[in-house]
Amino acid sequence: MNALRPSRLRLFVWVGAALFTMAVLAVALVLALNAREAALAQNATRAMRFVDGAEATLNRTLLAVDVMLSSLAERDVVPSNGTDAPDWSLARKRLQTAARLNLMVRYVALLDPDGRVLVSSDTPERDAQFELPPGFAQRVLEPPVSTLMISSPVVSFISAEKVLYVARHLRVGPPPGRQVLAVTELPLSQMTAVLMQGTDITGLQVTLERAGGQLLLSLPSREDAVAPVLSPRLDEMLDSGNHWQAAARLTGEPALVVARPILFHDLRIAASMPLQAALLGWRGERNAIVAAALGFVSMVLVAAVLTLRSIQRLTEARAAIAASKNTLDQALESMVSGFVLLDSRLRLVQWNRRFEDIFPWLSSRLRPWMPFREVLEAKARHHLPDASDAEVERWVQHRMSLQLQPQGPHEQVQPDGRVIQITERLTPDHGLVITYHDVTELRRASAEIENLAFYDPLTNLPNRRLLMDRIQQACATSARSGQFGALLFLDLDHFKTLNDTLGHEVGDMLLRQVAQRLKACVRREDTVARLGGDEFVVMLQELSHNSEVAAAYARRVGEKILRKLNVPYTLGQHAHHSTPSIGATLMGGDMPADVDWLKQADIAMYQVKSQGRNGLCFFDPQMQVAISQRAQLENDLQVALSGRQFVLHYQPQWHLDGHMVGAEALIRWQHPQRGLVGPGNFIAVAEDSELIVPLGHWILRTACEQLARWQDAPATRHLQLSVNVSARQFRQRDFVARVVEVLRETGVRPHLLKLELTESLVLDDVADTIAKMEMLKTKGVRFSVDDFGTGYSSLAYLTRLPLDQLKIDQSFIHNIGVKHTDDVIVQTIIGMAQNLQLDVLAEGVETEAQKDFLALHGCHFYQGYLFARPMPAAQLEALLESVPADPTA
Ligand SMILES: Nc1nc2c(ncn2[C@@H]2O[C@@H]3COP(=O)(O)O[C@H]4[C@@H](O)[C@H](n5cnc6c(=O)[nH]c(N)nc65)O[C@@H]4COP(=O)(O)O[C@H]3[C@H]2O)c(=O)[nH]1
Numbered sequence: 037m038n039a040l041r042p043s044r045l046r047l048f049v050w051v052g053a054a055l056f057t058m059a060v061l062a063v064a065l066v067l068a069l070n071a072r073e074a075a076l077a078q079n080a081t082r083a084m085r086f087v088d089g090a091e092a093t094l095n096r097t098l099l100a101v102d103v104m105l106s107s108l109a110e111r112d113v114v115p116s117n118g119t120d121a122p123d124w125s126l127a128r129k130r131l132q133t134a135a136r137l138n139l140m141v142r143y144v145a146l147l148d149p150d151g152r153v154l155v156s157s158d159t160p161e162r163d164a165q166f167e168l169p170p171g172f173a174q175r176v177l178e179p180p181v182s183t184l185m186i187s188s189p190v191v192s193f194i195s196a197e198k199v200l201y202v203a204r205h206l207r208v209g210p211p212p213g214r215q216v217l218a219v220t221e222l223p224l225s226q227m228t229a230v231l232m233q234g235t236d237i238t239g240l241q242v243t244l245e246r247a248g249g250q251l252l253l254s255l256p257s258r259e260d261a262v263a264p265v266l267s268p269r270l271d272e273m274l275d276s277g278n279h280w281q282a283a284a285r286l287t288g289e290p291a292l293v294v295a296r297p298i299l300f301h302d303l304r305i306a307a308s309m310p311l312q313a314a315l316l317g318w319r320g321e322r323n324a325i326v327a328a329a330l331g332f333v334s335m336v337l338v339a340a341v342l343t344l345r346s347i348q349r350l351t352e353a354r355a356a357i358a359a360s361k362n363t364l365d366q367a368l369e370s371m372v373s374g375f376v377l378l379d380s381r382l383r384l385v386q387w388n389r390r391f392e393d394i395f396p397w398l399s400s401r402l403r404p405w406m407p408f409r410e411v412l413e414a415k416a417r418h419h420l421p422d423a424s425d426a427e428v429e430r431w432v433q434h435r436m437s438l439q440l441q442p443q444g445p446h447e448q449v450q451p452d453g454r455v456i457q458i459t460e461r462l463t464p465d466h467g468l469v470i471t472y473h474d475v476t477e478l479r480r481a482s483a484e485i486e487n488l489a490f491y492d493p494l495t496n497l498p499n500r501r502l503l504m505d506r507i508q509q510a511c512a513t514s515a516r517s518g519q520f521g522a523l524l525f526l527d528l529d530h531f532k533t534l535n536d537t538l539g540h541e542v543g544d545m546l547l548r549q550v551a552q553r554l555k556a557c558v559r560r561e562d563t564v565a566r567l568g569g570d571e572f573v574v575m576l577q578e579l580s581h582n583s584e585v586a587a588a589y590a591r592r593v594g595e596k597i598l599r600k601l602n603v604p605y606t607l608g609q610h611a612h613h614s615t616p617s618i619g620a621t622l623m624g625g626d627m628p629a630d631v632d633w634l635k636q637a638d639i640a641m642y643q644v645k646s647q648g649r650n651g652l653c654f655f656d657p658q659m660q661v662a663i664s665q666r667a668q669l670e671n672d673l674q675v676a677l678s679g680r681q682f683v684l685h686y687q688p689q690w691h692l693d694g695h696m697v698g699a700e701a702l703i704r705w706q707h708p709q710r711g712l713v714g715p716g717n718f719i720a721v722a723e724d725s726e727l728i729v730p731l732g733h734w735i736l737r738t739a740c741e742q743l744a745r746w747q748d749a750p751a752t753r754h755l756q757l758s759v760n761v762s763a764r765q766f767r768q769r770d771f772v773a774r775v776v777e778v779l780r781e782t783g784v785r786p787h788l789l790k791l792e793l794t795e796s797l798v799l800d801d802v803a804d805t806i807a808k809m810e811m812l813k814t815k816g817v818r819f820s821v822d823d824f825g826t827g828y829s830s831l832a833y834l835t836r837l838p839l840d841q842l843k844i845d846q847s848f849i850h851n852i853g854v855k856h857t858d859d860v861i862v863q864t865i866i867g868m869a870q871n872l873q874l875d876v877l878a879e880g881v882e883t884e885a886q887k888d889f890l891a892l893h894g895c896h897f898y899q900g901y902l903f904a905r906p907m908p909a910a911q912l913e914a915l916l917e918s919v920p921a922d923p924t925a
Pocket of ligand 1: 823879881901
């Protein structure tokens with residue numbers, strides 16, 4: 037835009053205002069000067085008119101006086117009295133008559149050449165006092181031709197006022213030809229009145245002067261001298277025109293001066309109009325012009341200031357617009373989305389760099405005001421390189437129609453695979469804003485997230501969440517179609533052992549291969565999912581409307597899976613044989629919708645496990661009842677623990693010589709309805725759940741409290757107390773700390789406490805077991821292995837454990853004398869204990885024969901119904917009184 041810069045604009049305004057001001061002032065000056073000239077000219081004219089009038093009046097007046105004086109000779113003013121002597125009396129009368137005939141004349145006299153009065157219109161007495169100004173008589177007589185002469189102003193001896201004497205010399209007899217001076221007196225006041233002719237021109241100075249500058253008469257009158265001489269002389273100026281500017285004749289100030297010589301010798305009349313007075317009226321006019329000019333100038337200046345302010349505001353507004361445009365441009369440029377603005381005619385108004393980045397092949401073609409249709413055509417050619425013109429046109433038309441009716445964000449896949457999300461929005465002025473957002477990464481990420489959320493990363497099979505979703509969908513479909521489906525729940529037998537022995541990497545290999553084989557066993561529309569660990573689920577859909585047919589089909593698939601998964605695997609360097617346990621259940625069809633199919637399959641799978649693994653089993657509703665009861669039991673145990681419903685009974689342990697060496701603490705549940713419930717009914721359930729941890733802790737604390745009481749009583753102070761420890765309880769990280777804490781709090785001597793661990797517990801994590809046993813051993817706590825002989829006990833680990841006692845499992849004791857192999861096992865265990873220098877205690881001794889066999893082979897400690905059943909502590913204490921005391925106590 038070629039807009040003037042604000043500074044230039046301001047300069048223009050100032051220069052314009054200055055020029056206009058100067059023009060106004062110039063015009064005002066010209067007008068004022070013209071008015072001044074006009075005022076001067078007008079005043080000059082007035083002065084001239086005045087002078088013309090005054091000249092004529094003066095001429096007339098003096099002419100009348102002159103005529104009157106001249107006529108004195110002709111009228112024989114001095115008659116002879118007959119004797120050739122002048123009749124002065126008659127002459128006086130005649131002079132009085134002449135004086136009366138002229139208004140200006142107050143006194144007429146005839147004087148001899150020496151200036152003495154011969155006769156006058158006044159009295160002889162006054163005549164005697166009459167005196168002409170010195171030299172005046174000579175001047176009157178001097179010219180050869182009689183001429184009217186005017187004296188300098190003098191004070192009249194008659195009237196005592198200033199007067200002029202006007203005289204002419206005459207020849208009047210008798211004697212004939214006698215030379216006399218006819219003199220008359222003209223009062224200046226009257227002369228002045230005659231001169232002014234009633235005019236009153238403000239400031240006008242009127243002078244009657246001689247050619248030499250002597251002032252005869254002035255208005256206003258000058259009192260400084262009788263006849264001052266004015267300078268310069270008027271004659272010096274008269275040649276240069278009618279009027280001129282010069283010093284006023286009286287005051288000397290600048291003035292318009294008009295002068296005329298009058299008819300009578302040597303006299304000049306002048307009118308001086310001081311410029312001050314002449315320009316009095318003009319000044320008002322000038323002031324008006326100046327005021328008008330200043331008014332104009334002020335208006336111009338105000339207009340200029342207002343214009344400048346507008347320019348300032350405009351500049352600021354432009355700056356603000358430029359700033360916001362700049363900000364907008366920056367915002368547009370920093371947008372992560374491409375941006376295009378179209379006007380109401382769908383022409384390209386603006387676009388940002390990101391738009392070009394997204395469509396680089398477009399950037400060289402883009403130009404402002406380009407019809408957007410051309411952009412679309414270019415895009416069409418890029419998207420459909422082999423398309424005909426008609427196809428391109430169709431594509432463009434489709435896009436145009438989409439754009440004119442924005443429907444919200446939509447996506448466009450680019451030929452290079454990028455996904456661009458396009459959003460159109462109408463602008464208030466019917467234009468269009470289109471944004472282009474590259475969502476390729478977003479889509480990829482969300483696909484990945486979806487994959488992570490719904491697929492197992494190891495096998496890429498659907499995970500539990502997706503499986504649950506598919507089960508739901510399958511049930512809905514099945515409810516409509518009435519067809520049965522089936523769920524197969526799979527678990528790999530002894531997978532944990534593989535993981536522990538060969539490592540997780542090998543375990544993962546197996547899981548991946550199992551996944552492959554499972555997929556190979558089912559149709560495409562069926563689902564194979566991994567729930568986690570070694571658990572897989574196969575969902576078979578739309579098997580049949582008949583449940584038996586569907587079950588047969590599911591069984592066939594299950595057996596196929598069994599066969600396939602039984603084929604040996606190659607896991608890296610290792611050849612491995614794995615077997616699955618498969619639980620199956622029918623789903624959908626006419627069965628209720630709220631069934632937990634997965635749980636049913638899981639229960640069936642456990643049934644397989646309990647039946648020896650590597651098999652297939654269909655869900656049995658009876659089993660579900662058992663499981664529900666078990667869940668209920670778990671709940672009841674929880675209540676029992678918090679409700680203090682558990683008690684400890686103690687079963688004595690004996691020495692061969694018949695004295696009681698200790699006891700084993702055995703838990704009982706004092707059930708509010710069922711009475712005393714043995715641990716066989718609940719301990720396994722507690723061990724399967726976390727409940728065994730708080731329960732075990734309660735047992736340990738209660739047993740130690742009892743032990744503390746016994747150790748303080750002389751009769752029982754020798755008794756050792758065995759306490760069963762469950763695997764989950766022993767594996768607790770703080771197990772050792774808790775035992776130590778209980779010992780400290782109850783004050784029990786540690787060597788009286790014997791913790792019974794099962795063989796399987798010890799074997800599960802030998803290193804951890806040894807570490808924990810060692811720690812407690814240092815405190816004095818003793819250890820016994822319960823149920824010895826049932827597991828895989830070997831000398832190798834037995835030698836590493838800090839043990840004190842082996843307990844021969846009662847199943848072997850029970851078979852003494854019945855099963856020869858068990859006799860041998862019992863003997864072996866006793867021998868092993870002796871070799872390791874461990875005590876050996878036989879559990880479940882019920883008969884004398886059993887006791888004798890044990891005693892014969894070196895087992896000297898017994899526990900069993902032969903001696904006593906488990907009983908409350910008080911009962912045991914009572915029993916103790918009836919048996920031999922410990923000889924070592
Ligand atoms: N038939 C027969 N049985 C005899 C004879 N002498 C003792 N018994 C029983 O044999 C079991 C010995 O305990 P166990 O092997 O540790 O086996 C225990 C033990 O594994 C568990 N248990 C009991 N109390 C506790 C406990 O406080 N904590 C833990 N973790 N387990 C316990 O429950 C199992 C069963 O305990 P009980 O029912 O009290 O059964 C006891 C005892 O009453 C006999 O001559 N004949």
